[in-house]
Amino acid sequence: MPRHTPLYQQHLAAQARMVDFAGWEMPVHYGSQLEEHQQVRRDAGMFDVSHMVVLDLSGPGVTDFLRRLLANDVARIQTPGKALYSCMLNERGGVIDDLIVYFMGEGWYRMVVNAATRDKDLAWIAQQAAAFEVSIRERDDLAMIAVQGPNARDKALQALGEALAPAMALKPFFARECGDELFVARTGYTGEDGFEIMIPAARAGDAWDALLAAGVAPIGLGARDTLRLEAGMNLYGQDMDEDTTPLESGLAWTVAFEPAERDFIGRAALEAQREAGVPRRLVGLLLEGRGVLRAHQKVVTPAGPGETTSGSFSPSLGRAIALARVPAGDFERCEVEIRGRRLPARIVQYPFVRNGRPCVA
Amino acid sequence: MSNVPSELKYTKAHEWVRDEGDGSVTVGITDHAQELLGDMVYVELPEPGAALEAGEECAVVESVKAASDVYAPVTGEVIDINGDLEEMPEVVNRDPYGDGWLFHMKLEDEAELDGLLDAEAYIELIAEESH
Incomplete structure (x- = not known):
């Protein structure tokens, strides 16, 4: 029950x-x-x-x-x-x-x-x-x-x-x-x-x-x-x-x-x-093109593979966002594998939105 | 209660198929399907010209909640897609049987339409699935 x-x-x-x-x-x-x-x-x-x-x-x-x-x-x-x-x-x-x-x-x-x-x-x-x-x-x-x-x-x-x-x-x-x-x-x-x-x-x-x-x-x-x-x-x-x-x-x-x-x-x-x-870190991702990020998608970075932990279409930004755990290292871009295709994403500081306003561009 | 127009054919995967009477069909997802998925935010359609086998994954509709595959209801060639959905996926929620159509297909074998569900059978399917 x-x-x-x-x-x-x-x-x-x-x-x-x-x-x-x-x-x-x-x-x-x-x-x-x-x-x-x-x-x-x-x-x-x-x-x-x-x-x-x-x-x-x-x-x-x-x-x-x-x-x-x-x-x-x-x-x-x-x-x-x-x-x-x-x-x-x-x-x-x-x-x-x-x-x-x-x-x-x-x-x-x-x-x-x-x-x-x-x-x-x-x-x-x-x-x-x-x-x-x-x-x-x-x-x-x-x-x-x-x-x-x-x-x-x-x-x-x-x-x-x-x-x-x-x-x-x-x-x-x-x-x-x-x-x-x-x-x-x-x-x-x-x-x-x-x-x-x-x-x-x-x-x-x-x-x-x-x-x-x-x-x-x-x-x-x-x-x-x-x-x-x-x-x-x-x-x-x-x-x-x-x-x-x-x-x-x-x-x-x-x-x-x-x-x-x-x-x-x-x-x-x-x-x-x-x-x-610390071998891995949690980062914010902003998908460059169209599509929707979801949890557990594979992330490809210059430092090795990672994974999205949460992902969604962001209603406030009108784009897909995610949190992802990736290997430590200095890089600003990565790719996310969605249904077998690799789509480019940007690593951004989060929050994505605070007090009704976008924090990322 | 979802809207299930009596003149359309349906699949178990919740697509609708409209026989255009000229050897082609229009395909979309049902009112029931859009209701279950919720607010649509992204639609991925097949390439025009693509040859599809019945039952093949050929499109994806994504709501805020989840992604859902769309399967080719019949065998044939994609002759047109609803490009407006790229900018306005929410039309699938608003008008699933009208402006929210997904793609047109040229049928390879018109007899395949007989294998699809009619409205009555589809209503039964929804009723069974909700138990």
Whole structure:
């Protein structure tokens, strides 16, 4: 039996095409993926991300625990509400999952991990936590709605009223609680401004309906993928996994090697890789001609073969874009094999699109 | 419910075939197929003049979501292609049986048309596949 989020009836009412996603029946689109994509870039859209896993970690040992568990350093976020993006690594430096952790106050953090990796994440976290004074509580009583787009915050305020008012002053990458069990973060997965809102499951439907009435359109997983790819954001299981390190995945910026004495899991493996020279890197690709890039296409470079990890038609650029893992080396062009033909592509800095504007030409 | 015009023939691979009555046919993908694929962003068509065997991969339609092969419904020669789709692939979504046609073929053997599905059989096929 597929699982349903508290917003399942809302999806059906909005004529969603539902698909299986990690055991959840989720909306892939509500009619047109392209229109949904543009809606988020130009105005405001909302995503049901209630399938994602929210964990509350607390206790006197919680900061020490997270400094061991995560490749990024929670010592960097000791201002209440501040968010941090990090990978959780195995001893080989491979990525078990990527996540966001919020410092909520002395001895309390909230963490959001991926739905598809829930079971192995929880097992790993519990195993590592044994040595620390920390308690972990899964908040499956909460639904989560991401409201994204240039008008998202204003429309969310309009829809949810006074309760949301304190959140309007949040800086990017900060979160806070707003009164009655409402948690609001100025974070997202689209490259646009907006909020991620956690709300008790029983109240999620009303919040969704109010957002809909305020002109926030429902957006499916399809557009979520093209939006995040344009924004140059990695997707776990596709752009990195347990056999790739953050250094090979465009995520070196999320690894806190300083202070040197912090012994996070995977540190020794990453240091050894850095020392030996990181053999592969994740790059952005822009297809020169017509065609569509997809995941797992072969990439031919002067330094040897590589592979696309994510690829799509970019609705904002009107061209095909991809993330690809290629051998280290200095080159600006490559070829991608599509149905037996090699098509020229350019290696570009990503993000491809931020705040509604193209970043590549 | 998808639109399945009664005057057309169909294939199990969700192409439609219109008998032009002069030994040639027009080929496209069905309304059901375009609906499943979603927003079309790229169409790759056969070369005019290409000789195709029935069942041969001869074109590709790609939506934001996925790429899908199009197979030659009958044996024959490609005599024309819908070049407008290069710039406007979304026409396949908007008008799959009209301006969204993919290519014209000259039939090698007109009797081959009898082997294709009629509208009723195609509706049944869609119903079976959606279970």
